[in-house]
Amino acid sequence: MNQSQESTPVPARRVRLFELHGEIPHGYYLAAGASFIGIFLLGWTLLTAFGLISPIFLPSPLAVLQELTSQVQSGILWQDVLASSYRIIVGWLISTALALPIGILMGNFRFFEGLFEPFNDLVRYMPAVAFVPLTILWAGVGDTQKFIIIFIGTFFQEVLMIMDNVKIVPREFIQISYTLGLNKWEILRSVVLRSAFPGIWDTFRITLGWAWTYLVVAELVAANVGLGYRIMRAQRFLETETIILGILVIGVLGLVTDYAFKITYNLLFPWMRRTR
Amino acid sequence: MNTTATPPKLQARNVWKVFRTASKGQLVVMQDLSLVVHQNEFVSLVGPSGCGKSTFLMMVAGLESITRGLIQVDGQPVLAPGADRGMVFQSYTLFPWLTVFENVRFALRKSGLPRQEQDQQVLHYLERVGLQAFKDAYPNQLSGGMRQRVAIARALVYKPKMLLMDEPFGALDAQTRLLMQELLLQVWEMERTTVLFVTHDVEEAILLSDRVYVMTARPGRIKEEVVVDLPRPRSLLETEADVRFARLRKHILTLIREEARLTMEQETGMNTP
Numbered sequence: 001m002n003q004s005q006e007s008t009p010v011p012a013r014r015v016r017l018f019e020l021h022g023e024i025p026h027g028y029y030l031a032a033g034a035s036f037i038g039i040f041l042l043g044w045t046l047l048t049a050f051g052l053i054s055p056i057f058l059p060s061p062l063a064v065l066q067e068l069t070s071q072v073q074s075g076i077l078w079q080d081v082l083a084s085s086y087r088i089i090v091g092w093l094i095s096t097a098l099a100l101p102i103g104i105l106m107g108n109f110r111f112f113e114g115l116f117e118p119f120n121d122l123v124r125y126m127p128a129v130a131f132v133p134l135t136i137l138w139a140g141v142g143d144t145q146k147f148i149i150i151f152i153g154t155f156f157q158e159v160l161m162i163m164d165n166v167k168i169v170p171r172e173f174i175q176i177s178y179t180l181g182l183n184k185w186e187i188l189r190s191v192v193l194r195s196a197f198p199g200i201w202d203t204f205r206i207t208l209g210w211a212w213t214y215l216v217v218a219e220l221v222a223a224n225v226g227l228g229y230r231i232m233r234a235q236r237f238l239e240t241e242t243i244i245l246g247i248l249v250i251g252v253l254g255l256v257t258d259y260a261f262k263i264t265y266n267l268l269f270p271w272m273r274r275t276r
Numbered sequence: 277m278n279t280t281a282t283p284p285k286l287q288a289r290n291v292w293k294v295f296r297t298a299s300k301g302q303l304v305v306m307q308d309l310s311l312v313v314h315q316n317e318f319v320s321l322v323g324p325s326g327c328g329k330s331t332f333l334m335m336v337a338g339l340e341s342i343t344r345g346l347i348q349v350d351g352q353p354v355l356a357p358g359a360d361r362g363m364v365f366q367s368y369t370l371f372p373w374l375t376v377f378e379n380v381r382f383a384l385r386k387s388g389l390p391r392q393e394q395d396q397q398v399l400h401y402l403e404r405v406g407l408q409a410f411k412d413a414y415p416n417q418l419s420g421g422m423r424q425r426v427a428i429a430r431a432l433v434y435k436p437k438m439l440l441m442d443e444p445f446g447a448l449d450a451q452t453r454l455l456m457q458e459l460l461l462q463v464w465e466m467e468r469t470t471v472l473f474v475t476h477d478v479e480e481a482i483l484l485s486d487r488v489y490v491m492t493a494r495p496g497r498i499k500e501e502v503v504v505d506l507p508r509p510r511s512l513l514e515t516e517a518d519v520r521f522a523r524l525r526k527h528i529l530t531l532i533r534e535e536a537r538l539t540m541e542q543e544t545g546m547n548t549p
Contacts, residue, residue, distance in 0.1 A: 170367070170369070172365050172367050172369045173369060173371065175334075175337075175339050175357070175363070175365075175369075176363060176365065176369045178338070178339065178356075178357035178358075179337055179339075179357050179358070179359065179361060179362060179363040179436075179440075180359060180362075180382065180383050180385070180386070180430075180434065181358060181359030181385075181386040181434075182385070182386065191371065194371070194373055195371070195372075195373070269373070270414075271372050271373050271374075271414040271415075271416060272372070272416070273416070
Protein backbone atom coordinates (compact mmCIF):
# COMPACT_ATOMS: atom_id res chain seq x y z
CA MET A 1 0.00 0.00 0.00
CA ASN A 2 2.97 2.26 0.47
CA GLN A 3 4.92 2.72 -2.75
CA SER A 4 7.90 4.31 -1.08
CA GLN A 5 8.64 1.00 0.56
CA GLU A 6 9.62 -0.55 -2.77
CA SER A 7 10.82 2.29 -4.95
CA THR A 8 13.03 4.36 -2.70
CA PRO A 9 16.21 3.00 -1.17
CA VAL A 10 16.72 3.16 2.57
CA PRO A 11 16.44 6.86 3.43
CA ALA A 12 19.44 8.44 5.14
CA ARG A 13 18.56 8.48 8.80
CA ARG A 14 18.46 11.91 10.36
CA VAL A 15 20.91 12.23 13.21
CA ARG A 16 18.94 12.71 16.40
CA LEU A 17 21.12 14.57 18.85
CA PHE A 18 18.73 14.96 21.72
CA GLU A 19 17.08 11.63 22.40
CA LEU A 20 16.85 10.73 26.08
CA HIS A 21 19.91 8.55 26.82
CA GLY A 22 20.26 8.15 23.05
CA GLU A 23 23.49 7.34 21.19
CA ILE A 24 25.06 9.87 18.81
CA PRO A 25 27.78 9.38 16.15
CA HIS A 26 31.25 9.41 17.66
CA GLY A 27 32.37 12.31 15.44
CA TYR A 28 29.61 14.52 16.82
CA TYR A 29 30.66 13.59 20.31
CA LEU A 30 34.29 14.61 19.74
CA ALA A 31 33.35 17.74 17.80
CA ALA A 32 31.10 18.91 20.63
CA GLY A 33 33.93 18.62 23.15
CA ALA A 34 36.44 20.37 20.89
CA SER A 35 34.10 23.23 20.05
CA PHE A 36 33.32 23.89 23.68
CA ILE A 37 37.02 24.30 24.45
CA GLY A 38 37.27 26.45 21.32
CA ILE A 39 34.41 28.69 22.43
CA PHE A 40 35.98 29.01 25.86
CA LEU A 41 39.32 30.10 24.41
CA LEU A 42 37.64 32.45 21.96
CA GLY A 43 35.60 34.08 24.73
CA TRP A 44 38.74 34.48 26.80
CA THR A 45 40.62 36.07 23.87
CA LEU A 46 37.77 38.43 23.05
CA LEU A 47 37.28 39.55 26.64
CA THR A 48 40.95 40.47 26.98
CA ALA A 49 41.59 41.75 23.44
CA PHE A 50 38.97 44.52 23.69
CA GLY A 51 40.12 45.54 27.14
CA LEU A 52 36.83 44.52 28.72
CA ILE A 53 38.79 43.11 31.64
CA SER A 54 42.00 44.54 33.01
CA PRO A 55 45.05 42.25 32.47
CA ILE A 56 45.60 42.40 36.23
CA PHE A 57 42.46 40.36 36.65
CA LEU A 58 42.55 38.34 33.47
CA PRO A 59 45.59 38.36 31.18
CA SER A 60 45.25 37.36 27.54
CA PRO A 61 45.94 33.77 26.42
CA LEU A 62 48.98 35.14 24.61
CA ALA A 63 50.44 36.59 27.83
CA VAL A 64 50.00 33.19 29.49
CA LEU A 65 51.73 31.55 26.55
CA GLN A 66 54.61 33.98 26.81
CA GLU A 67 54.91 33.25 30.50
CA LEU A 68 55.04 29.56 29.64
CA THR A 69 57.95 30.04 27.21
CA SER A 70 59.86 32.17 29.65
CA GLN A 71 59.37 29.65 32.45
CA VAL A 72 60.41 26.79 30.21
CA GLN A 73 63.53 28.67 29.11
CA SER A 74 64.57 29.62 32.62
CA GLY A 75 63.88 26.08 33.85
CA ILE A 76 61.56 27.31 36.60
CA LEU A 77 58.62 25.34 35.29
CA TRP A 78 60.56 22.11 35.22
CA GLN A 79 61.90 22.73 38.72
CA ASP A 80 58.40 23.39 40.08
CA VAL A 81 56.85 20.42 38.32
CA LEU A 82 59.59 18.16 39.61
CA ALA A 83 59.32 19.41 43.20
CA SER A 84 55.54 19.12 43.24
CA SER A 85 55.48 15.71 41.52
CA TYR A 86 58.02 14.35 43.98
CA ARG A 87 55.86 15.46 46.91
CA ILE A 88 52.72 14.04 45.37
CA ILE A 89 54.26 10.69 44.57
CA VAL A 90 55.90 10.18 47.96
CA GLY A 91 52.87 11.48 49.89
CA TRP A 92 50.47 9.35 47.89
CA LEU A 93 52.70 6.28 48.14
CA ILE A 94 52.84 6.56 51.93
CA SER A 95 49.07 6.90 52.06
CA THR A 96 48.54 3.98 49.69
CA ALA A 97 51.10 1.73 51.36
CA LEU A 98 49.02 1.97 54.53
CA ALA A 99 45.54 2.21 53.03
CA LEU A 100 45.99 -0.91 50.92
CA PRO A 101 46.63 -3.48 53.66
CA ILE A 102 44.29 -1.82 56.14
CA GLY A 103 41.51 -1.45 53.55
CA ILE A 104 41.92 -5.09 52.54
CA LEU A 105 41.70 -6.20 56.17
CA MET A 106 38.60 -4.04 56.73
CA GLY A 107 36.90 -5.30 53.59
CA ASN A 108 37.47 -8.95 54.43
CA PHE A 109 37.08 -9.12 58.17
CA ARG A 110 34.26 -7.41 60.05
CA PHE A 111 36.53 -7.30 63.08
CA PHE A 112 38.96 -4.91 61.41
CA GLU A 113 36.11 -2.86 60.03
CA GLY A 114 34.79 -2.49 63.55
CA LEU A 115 38.26 -1.71 64.83
CA PHE A 116 39.21 1.05 62.41
CA GLU A 117 36.04 2.53 60.99
CA PRO A 118 34.81 4.66 63.92
CA PHE A 119 38.22 6.29 64.34
CA ASN A 120 38.63 6.65 60.60
CA ASP A 121 35.24 8.34 60.25
CA LEU A 122 36.14 10.77 63.00
CA VAL A 123 39.33 11.86 61.30
CA ARG A 124 37.77 11.80 57.86
CA TYR A 125 35.53 14.72 58.75
CA MET A 126 38.39 16.83 59.98
CA PRO A 127 39.37 19.10 57.07
CA ALA A 128 42.91 18.39 55.92
CA VAL A 129 43.39 22.10 55.27
CA ALA A 130 42.89 22.83 58.95
CA PHE A 131 45.92 20.67 59.68
CA VAL A 132 48.26 22.98 57.73
CA PRO A 133 49.23 25.20 60.69
CA LEU A 134 49.69 22.16 62.91
CA THR A 135 51.83 20.34 60.39
CA ILE A 136 54.05 23.39 59.95
CA LEU A 137 54.52 23.37 63.70
CA TRP A 138 55.39 19.68 63.58
CA ALA A 139 57.48 19.46 60.47
CA GLY A 140 58.42 22.93 59.27
CA VAL A 141 57.81 23.99 55.68
CA GLY A 142 59.83 21.31 53.89
CA ASP A 143 58.78 18.22 51.99
CA THR A 144 57.81 16.28 55.12
CA GLN A 145 55.05 18.75 55.88
CA LYS A 146 53.68 18.28 52.34
CA PHE A 147 53.73 14.51 52.77
CA ILE A 148 51.76 14.82 55.99
CA ILE A 149 49.09 17.05 54.45
CA ILE A 150 48.73 14.78 51.42
CA PHE A 151 48.51 11.81 53.75
CA ILE A 152 45.81 13.38 55.93
CA GLY A 153 43.83 14.47 52.90
CA THR A 154 44.07 11.15 51.09
CA PHE A 155 44.49 8.21 53.44
CA PHE A 156 41.23 8.30 55.39
CA GLN A 157 39.13 8.30 52.24
CA GLU A 158 41.34 5.89 50.34
CA VAL A 159 41.15 3.26 53.05
CA LEU A 160 37.35 3.28 52.92
CA MET A 161 37.32 3.09 49.14
CA ILE A 162 39.65 0.09 49.16
CA MET A 163 37.48 -1.54 51.80
CA ASP A 164 34.49 -1.13 49.48
CA ASN A 165 36.45 -2.43 46.49
CA VAL A 166 37.06 -5.61 48.48
CA LYS A 167 33.53 -5.81 49.88
CA ILE A 168 31.79 -5.82 46.52
CA VAL A 169 33.52 -9.04 45.48
CA PRO A 170 30.52 -11.38 44.98
CA ARG A 171 29.91 -13.70 47.92
CA GLU A 172 29.38 -16.57 45.48
CA PHE A 173 33.00 -16.25 44.29
CA ILE A 174 34.13 -17.06 47.81
CA GLN A 175 31.56 -19.82 48.28
CA ILE A 176 32.37 -21.55 44.99
CA SER A 177 36.08 -21.40 45.82
CA TYR A 178 35.46 -23.17 49.11
CA THR A 179 33.63 -25.94 47.27
CA LEU A 180 36.64 -26.24 44.94
CA GLY A 181 38.74 -27.06 48.00
CA LEU A 182 40.65 -23.80 48.41
CA ASN A 183 41.42 -22.53 51.89
CA LYS A 184 40.78 -19.05 53.26
CA TRP A 185 44.17 -17.60 52.38
CA GLU A 186 44.21 -19.05 48.89
CA ILE A 187 40.78 -17.56 48.29
CA LEU A 188 41.88 -14.20 49.65
CA ARG A 189 44.88 -14.11 47.34
CA SER A 190 43.65 -15.76 44.14
CA VAL A 191 39.99 -14.77 44.18
CA VAL A 192 39.11 -11.82 46.43
CA LEU A 193 42.11 -9.62 45.68
CA ARG A 194 42.15 -10.62 42.05
CA SER A 195 38.51 -9.69 41.74
CA ALA A 196 38.92 -6.40 43.62
CA PHE A 197 42.04 -5.33 41.71
CA PRO A 198 40.35 -3.30 38.93
CA GLY A 199 38.32 -1.39 41.50
CA ILE A 200 41.43 -0.75 43.58
CA TRP A 201 43.26 0.50 40.51
CA ASP A 202 40.45 3.00 39.95
CA THR A 203 40.72 4.05 43.58
CA PHE A 204 44.42 4.75 42.99
CA ARG A 205 43.52 6.97 40.03
CA ILE A 206 40.94 8.94 41.99
CA THR A 207 43.01 9.37 45.15
CA LEU A 208 46.06 10.53 43.23
CA GLY A 209 43.85 13.30 41.85
CA TRP A 210 42.97 14.36 45.39
CA ALA A 211 46.64 14.32 46.34
CA TRP A 212 47.16 17.14 43.81
CA THR A 213 44.55 19.28 45.50
CA TYR A 214 46.08 18.86 48.93
CA LEU A 215 49.60 19.40 47.67
CA VAL A 216 48.69 22.77 46.19
CA VAL A 217 46.91 23.73 49.38
CA ALA A 218 50.04 22.92 51.36
CA GLU A 219 52.31 24.72 48.91
CA LEU A 220 50.12 27.81 48.84
CA VAL A 221 50.61 28.31 52.54
CA ALA A 222 54.27 27.58 52.95
CA ALA A 223 56.94 26.48 50.48
CA ASN A 224 59.93 27.79 48.58
CA VAL A 225 59.54 25.78 45.41
CA GLY A 226 56.65 24.04 43.66
CA LEU A 227 53.63 24.91 41.54
CA GLY A 228 51.53 26.08 44.48
CA TYR A 229 54.36 28.23 45.74
CA ARG A 230 54.74 29.82 42.29
CA ILE A 231 51.05 30.72 42.30
CA MET A 232 51.19 32.25 45.75
CA ARG A 233 54.29 34.30 44.96
CA ALA A 234 52.75 35.59 41.73
CA GLN A 235 49.71 36.83 43.63
CA ARG A 236 51.97 38.98 45.78
CA PHE A 237 53.36 40.70 42.67
CA LEU A 238 50.08 40.72 40.74
CA GLU A 239 51.57 38.48 38.03
CA THR A 240 48.22 37.10 37.06
CA GLU A 241 49.51 35.24 33.98
CA THR A 242 51.79 33.20 36.25
CA ILE A 243 48.83 32.27 38.42
CA ILE A 244 46.79 31.15 35.45
CA LEU A 245 49.72 29.25 33.97
CA GLY A 246 50.22 27.46 37.30
CA ILE A 247 46.57 26.45 37.46
CA LEU A 248 46.63 25.24 33.85
CA VAL A 249 49.82 23.21 34.37
CA ILE A 250 48.29 21.48 37.40
CA GLY A 251 45.18 20.74 35.36
CA VAL A 252 47.19 19.24 32.52
CA LEU A 253 49.36 17.17 34.87
CA GLY A 254 46.22 15.83 36.52
CA LEU A 255 44.76 14.96 33.14
CA VAL A 256 47.95 13.17 32.09
CA THR A 257 48.09 11.01 35.23
CA ASP A 258 44.42 10.22 34.93
CA TYR A 259 44.92 9.14 31.35
CA ALA A 260 47.96 7.06 32.26
CA PHE A 261 45.89 5.19 34.82
CA LYS A 262 43.09 4.61 32.34
CA ILE A 263 45.49 3.22 29.74
CA THR A 264 47.16 0.89 32.23
CA TYR A 265 43.68 -0.15 33.41
CA ASN A 266 42.83 -1.34 29.91
CA LEU A 267 46.18 -3.10 29.63
CA LEU A 268 45.94 -4.77 33.03
CA PHE A 269 42.31 -5.79 32.80
CA PRO A 270 41.51 -6.63 29.19
CA TRP A 271 38.81 -9.00 30.42
CA MET A 272 36.76 -6.07 31.71
CA ARG A 273 35.90 -5.16 28.13
CA ARG A 274 32.61 -6.54 27.00
CA THR A 275 32.83 -6.28 23.25
CA ARG A 276 34.11 -8.91 20.89
CA MET B 277 15.92 -50.15 47.02
CA ASN B 278 19.40 -50.04 48.49
CA THR B 279 19.75 -52.59 51.23
CA THR B 280 23.53 -52.89 51.15
CA ALA B 281 25.63 -51.95 54.16
CA THR B 282 27.29 -48.99 52.44
CA PRO B 283 25.85 -45.70 53.67
CA PRO B 284 23.89 -43.57 51.17
CA LYS B 285 25.74 -40.81 49.34
CA LEU B 286 23.85 -38.15 51.22
CA GLN B 287 21.76 -38.57 54.31
CA ALA B 288 20.02 -35.76 56.16
CA ARG B 289 18.44 -36.62 59.49
CA ASN B 290 16.05 -34.34 61.37
CA VAL B 291 17.70 -31.16 60.15
CA TRP B 292 16.60 -27.85 61.62
CA LYS B 293 17.49 -24.35 60.61
CA VAL B 294 16.65 -21.47 62.88
CA PHE B 295 17.63 -17.90 62.09
CA ARG B 296 17.84 -15.38 64.86
CA THR B 297 16.50 -12.08 63.61
CA ALA B 298 16.62 -8.75 65.38
CA SER B 299 12.96 -7.88 64.82
CA LYS B 300 11.07 -11.16 65.01
CA GLY B 301 13.25 -13.18 67.33
CA GLN B 302 13.68 -16.76 66.17
CA LEU B 303 12.62 -17.74 62.69
CA VAL B 304 12.30 -21.47 62.04
CA VAL B 305 12.93 -21.97 58.33
CA MET B 306 13.45 -25.72 58.40
CA GLN B 307 11.97 -28.25 60.74
CA ASP B 308 12.94 -31.88 61.04
CA LEU B 309 13.92 -32.36 57.43
CA SER B 310 15.13 -35.84 56.50
CA LEU B 311 16.09 -37.16 53.09
CA VAL B 312 18.41 -39.58 51.35
CA VAL B 313 20.29 -39.46 48.06
CA HIS B 314 21.88 -42.67 46.80
CA GLN B 315 24.99 -43.19 44.73
CA ASN B 316 24.51 -42.17 41.05
CA GLU B 317 21.06 -40.83 41.73
CA PHE B 318 19.61 -37.59 40.44
CA VAL B 319 17.33 -36.14 43.08
CA SER B 320 15.43 -32.87 42.98
CA LEU B 321 14.10 -30.72 45.75
CA VAL B 322 11.05 -28.62 44.88
CA GLY B 323 8.77 -26.51 46.98
CA PRO B 324 7.11 -23.12 47.33
CA SER B 325 9.44 -20.12 47.49
CA GLY B 326 10.84 -19.47 50.92
CA CYS B 327 10.57 -23.13 51.97
CA GLY B 328 14.31 -23.33 52.58
CA LYS B 329 15.33 -25.57 49.68
CA SER B 330 18.31 -23.41 48.74
CA THR B 331 19.25 -23.07 52.38
CA PHE B 332 19.30 -26.84 52.66
CA LEU B 333 21.61 -27.10 49.66
CA MET B 334 23.96 -24.58 51.23
CA MET B 335 23.93 -26.65 54.41
CA VAL B 336 24.93 -29.76 52.46
CA ALA B 337 27.69 -27.72 50.83
CA GLY B 338 28.89 -26.71 54.28
CA LEU B 339 28.36 -23.03 53.50
CA GLU B 340 25.49 -22.64 55.97
CA SER B 341 25.45 -23.88 59.56
CA ILE B 342 23.11 -26.63 60.73
CA THR B 343 21.09 -25.58 63.76
CA ARG B 344 20.13 -29.11 64.77
CA GLY B 345 20.27 -32.54 63.17
CA LEU B 346 22.84 -34.27 61.02
CA ILE B 347 23.89 -34.20 57.37
CA GLN B 348 26.25 -36.96 56.24
CA VAL B 349 28.03 -37.45 52.95
CA ASP B 350 29.36 -41.00 52.58
CA GLY B 351 28.69 -41.49 56.26
CA GLN B 352 30.84 -38.53 57.25
CA PRO B 353 29.14 -35.56 58.92
CA VAL B 354 29.29 -32.30 56.98
CA LEU B 355 31.26 -29.76 59.02
CA ALA B 356 32.74 -27.45 56.40
CA PRO B 357 32.76 -26.90 52.63
CA GLY B 358 35.01 -29.24 50.69
CA ALA B 359 35.97 -30.43 47.25
CA ASP B 360 33.87 -33.59 47.61
CA ARG B 361 30.72 -31.54 46.98
CA GLY B 362 30.70 -29.51 43.77
CA MET B 363 28.34 -26.59 43.41
CA VAL B 364 26.57 -24.75 40.59
CA PHE B 365 24.81 -21.53 41.55
CA GLN B 366 21.97 -19.67 39.88
CA SER B 367 24.07 -16.53 39.61
CA TYR B 368 27.08 -16.47 37.32
CA THR B 369 30.12 -17.47 39.31
CA LEU B 370 32.81 -17.71 36.66
CA PHE B 371 35.83 -15.57 37.41
CA PRO B 372 35.81 -12.73 34.85
CA TRP B 373 39.62 -12.45 34.78
CA LEU B 374 40.06 -16.04 33.59
CA THR B 375 39.24 -17.45 30.17
CA VAL B 376 36.74 -20.27 29.84
CA PHE B 377 39.59 -22.79 29.79
CA GLU B 378 41.32 -21.24 32.80
CA ASN B 379 38.05 -21.09 34.73
CA VAL B 380 37.53 -24.82 34.33
CA ARG B 381 41.17 -25.58 35.09
CA PHE B 382 40.91 -23.46 38.25
CA ALA B 383 38.88 -26.34 39.73
CA LEU B 384 41.89 -28.64 39.31
CA ARG B 385 44.29 -26.46 41.29
CA LYS B 386 44.17 -28.79 44.26
CA SER B 387 44.00 -32.00 42.23
CA GLY B 388 47.74 -32.60 42.10
CA LEU B 389 47.39 -33.80 38.52
CA PRO B 390 50.24 -33.00 36.13
CA ARG B 391 49.57 -30.00 33.93
CA GLN B 392 49.13 -32.03 30.78
CA GLU B 393 46.56 -34.28 32.41
CA GLN B 394 44.71 -31.21 33.71
CA ASP B 395 44.53 -29.67 30.26
CA GLN B 396 43.21 -32.92 28.84
CA GLN B 397 40.48 -33.14 31.47
CA VAL B 398 39.47 -29.52 30.93
CA LEU B 399 39.17 -30.02 27.18
CA HIS B 400 37.19 -33.21 27.71
CA TYR B 401 34.57 -31.48 29.83
CA LEU B 402 34.42 -28.39 27.64
CA GLU B 403 33.64 -30.77 24.80
CA ARG B 404 30.94 -32.39 26.90
CA VAL B 405 29.17 -29.05 27.27
CA GLY B 406 29.92 -28.10 23.67
CA LEU B 407 32.15 -25.12 24.35
CA GLN B 408 35.60 -26.21 23.17
CA ALA B 409 35.47 -23.51 20.47
CA PHE B 410 35.08 -20.86 23.16
CA LYS B 411 37.90 -21.97 25.41
CA ASP B 412 39.84 -18.72 25.04
CA ALA B 413 36.86 -16.40 25.49
CA TYR B 414 36.32 -14.42 28.67
CA PRO B 415 33.04 -14.90 30.58
CA ASN B 416 32.00 -11.33 29.74
CA GLN B 417 31.86 -12.35 26.11
CA LEU B 418 29.50 -15.27 26.69
CA SER B 419 25.72 -15.50 26.95
CA GLY B 420 24.10 -16.57 30.21
CA GLY B 421 23.49 -20.11 28.97
CA MET B 422 27.10 -20.52 27.87
CA ARG B 423 28.33 -19.28 31.23
CA GLN B 424 26.26 -21.88 33.04
CA ARG B 425 27.62 -24.58 30.73
CA VAL B 426 31.13 -23.56 31.73
CA ALA B 427 30.04 -23.62 35.38
CA ILE B 428 28.76 -27.18 34.89
CA ALA B 429 32.04 -28.22 33.24
CA ARG B 430 33.93 -26.66 36.14
CA ALA B 431 31.79 -28.54 38.66
CA LEU B 432 32.32 -31.87 36.85
CA VAL B 433 36.01 -31.62 35.99
CA TYR B 434 37.35 -32.23 39.49
CA LYS B 435 35.01 -35.18 39.96
CA PRO B 436 33.33 -34.33 43.25
CA LYS B 437 31.46 -37.13 44.98
CA MET B 438 28.25 -35.27 44.42
CA LEU B 439 26.98 -32.21 42.64
CA LEU B 440 24.77 -29.60 44.28
CA MET B 441 22.83 -27.44 41.85
CA ASP B 442 20.90 -24.42 43.07
CA GLU B 443 18.44 -23.42 40.33
CA PRO B 444 21.28 -23.34 37.81
CA PHE B 445 18.96 -22.39 34.94
CA GLY B 446 16.78 -20.02 36.94
CA ALA B 447 18.27 -16.87 35.42
CA LEU B 448 18.02 -18.05 31.82
CA ASP B 449 15.31 -17.31 29.27
CA ALA B 450 12.75 -20.02 28.51
CA GLN B 451 14.33 -21.34 25.28
CA THR B 452 17.87 -21.45 26.63
CA ARG B 453 16.52 -23.14 29.71
CA LEU B 454 15.05 -26.01 27.69
CA LEU B 455 18.30 -26.46 25.77
CA MET B 456 20.26 -26.49 29.01
CA GLN B 457 17.95 -29.12 30.51
CA GLU B 458 18.55 -31.37 27.52
CA LEU B 459 22.28 -30.78 27.74
CA LEU B 460 22.36 -31.58 31.44
CA LEU B 461 20.31 -34.69 30.78
CA GLN B 462 22.82 -35.88 28.19
CA VAL B 463 25.86 -35.03 30.28
CA TRP B 464 24.38 -36.64 33.34
CA GLU B 465 23.44 -39.84 31.55
CA MET B 466 27.08 -40.14 30.50
CA GLU B 467 28.62 -39.16 33.84
CA ARG B 468 26.07 -40.46 36.33
CA THR B 469 27.34 -38.14 39.04
CA THR B 470 25.17 -38.07 42.15
CA VAL B 471 23.14 -34.86 41.96
CA LEU B 472 20.97 -32.93 44.36
CA PHE B 473 19.10 -30.35 42.31
CA VAL B 474 17.06 -27.46 43.68
CA THR B 475 14.45 -25.89 41.42
CA HIS B 476 11.02 -24.33 41.46
CA ASP B 477 10.32 -25.67 37.97
CA VAL B 478 8.33 -28.89 38.38
CA GLU B 479 8.75 -30.03 34.76
CA GLU B 480 12.48 -29.54 34.99
CA ALA B 481 12.56 -31.61 38.17
CA ILE B 482 10.59 -34.51 36.64
CA LEU B 483 12.52 -34.49 33.39
CA LEU B 484 15.89 -34.73 35.10
CA SER B 485 15.30 -36.70 38.29
CA ASP B 486 15.01 -40.23 39.55
CA ARG B 487 13.19 -38.96 42.58
CA VAL B 488 11.66 -35.63 43.58
CA TYR B 489 11.26 -34.43 47.13
CA VAL B 490 8.43 -31.96 47.57
CA MET B 491 8.88 -29.60 50.49
CA THR B 492 6.28 -27.92 52.66
CA ALA B 493 5.92 -24.19 53.15
CA ARG B 494 8.07 -22.64 55.85
CA PRO B 495 9.13 -24.19 58.13
CA GLY B 496 10.33 -26.55 55.43
CA ARG B 497 9.95 -30.29 55.80
CA ILE B 498 9.63 -33.11 53.29
CA LYS B 499 5.97 -33.29 52.33
CA GLU B 500 6.26 -36.18 49.94
CA GLU B 501 8.80 -38.24 48.08
CA VAL B 502 7.84 -38.83 44.44
CA VAL B 503 9.57 -41.57 42.42
CA VAL B 504 9.91 -40.66 38.75
CA ASP B 505 9.41 -43.98 36.96
CA LEU B 506 10.19 -42.69 33.48
CA PRO B 507 12.61 -44.70 31.34
CA ARG B 508 16.10 -43.47 30.51
CA PRO B 509 17.69 -42.25 28.35
CA ARG B 510 15.18 -39.44 28.34
CA SER B 511 14.68 -36.55 25.98
CA LEU B 512 12.72 -33.39 26.39
CA LEU B 513 10.18 -34.08 23.65
CA GLU B 514 9.57 -37.74 24.25
CA THR B 515 9.64 -37.70 28.02
CA GLU B 516 7.28 -34.77 28.31
CA ALA B 517 4.88 -36.48 25.90
CA ASP B 518 4.67 -39.52 28.16
CA VAL B 519 1.36 -39.83 30.03
CA ARG B 520 3.23 -40.66 33.20
CA PHE B 521 4.98 -37.32 32.92
CA ALA B 522 1.66 -35.47 32.88
CA ARG B 523 0.42 -37.50 35.81
CA LEU B 524 3.52 -36.79 37.89
CA ARG B 525 3.38 -33.16 36.94
CA LYS B 526 -0.23 -32.81 38.05
CA HIS B 527 0.47 -34.63 41.29
CA ILE B 528 3.49 -32.52 42.25
CA LEU B 529 1.85 -29.25 41.20
CA THR B 530 -1.13 -30.08 43.41
CA LEU B 531 1.18 -30.70 46.34
CA ILE B 532 3.03 -27.45 45.81
CA ARG B 533 -0.14 -25.46 45.29
CA GLU B 534 -1.43 -26.59 48.67
CA GLU B 535 1.75 -25.36 50.25
CA ALA B 536 1.93 -22.13 48.29
CA ARG B 537 -1.60 -21.30 49.40
CA LEU B 538 -0.55 -21.93 52.97
CA THR B 539 2.40 -19.58 52.57
CA MET B 540 0.14 -16.90 51.20
CA GLU B 541 -2.27 -17.26 54.08
CA GLN B 542 0.61 -17.10 56.54
CA GLU B 543 1.96 -13.95 54.92
CA THR B 544 -1.33 -12.10 54.68
CA GLY B 545 -2.16 -13.22 58.20
CA MET B 546 1.08 -11.70 59.35
CA ASN B 547 0.68 -8.49 57.41
CA THR B 548 -2.84 -7.60 58.45
CA PRO B 549 -2.97 -5.91 61.83
